[in-house]
Amino acid sequence: MHITVRNAKNRNLTTLLKTATLSYANMLMSTQMIKNLSIKIIIHNSLKDGYAFCSPEDYSGKLRNFEIDLRKMRTNQMLRLLAHEMVHVKQFAKDELKAKYFKGGYKTIWHGEVCDIDSYWDQPWEIEAFTLEEELLCYFKKECQY
Numbered sequence: 001m002h003i004t005v006r007n008a009k010n011r012n013l014t015t016l017l018k019t020a021t022l023s024y025a026n027m028l029m030s031t032q033m034i035k036n037l038s039i040k041i042i043i044h045n046s047l048k049d050g051y052a053f054c055s056p057e058d059y060s061g062k063l064r065n066f067e068i069d070l071r072k073m074r075t076n077q078m079l080r081l082l083a084h085e086m087v088h089v090k091q092f093a094k095d096e097l098k099a100k101y102f103k104g105g106y107k108t109i110w111h112g113e114v115c116d117i118d119s120y121w122d123q124p125w126e127i128e129a130f131t132l133e134e135e136l137l138c139y140f141k142k143e144c145q146y
Helices: 011-028 031-035 075-093 124-144
Strands: 002-006 038-044 052-056 065-071 097-102 105-110 113-115
Touching (some): 011 038, 011 124, 038 075, 065 075, 105 124
16 A cells, blocks of 8 residues: 655654554455555645545546545544544445446445435445444554554
């Protein structure tokens, strides 16, 4: 896996985010899938609509290149947000979550079915990400003695 971190306040944070990214990936995906991923993490002083986002860099073909935007916060909170967004990386990489163009615009596809749930909290991909983020973070902290 190729991981880059931009706008981190120091090398320690860069190393920590890279280590956490790899740890989360190892819990979520196969070794074969992980070795073909490229993840760019960008830290922002603020984000217009929220705290973090994950998006494929290109929606055509197999999704293997991702950008994760994180809002600058306390380190522990950034690690939690990163865990959440890595669940979305897994969802995209395994084709569980897709954005597909239909007449009139893009639709979200969840496990092969069009999903028109508007409420953020009721979207199944968000439910999964919120469910797994704590487990991923706890495992990482234990594994790395952070």
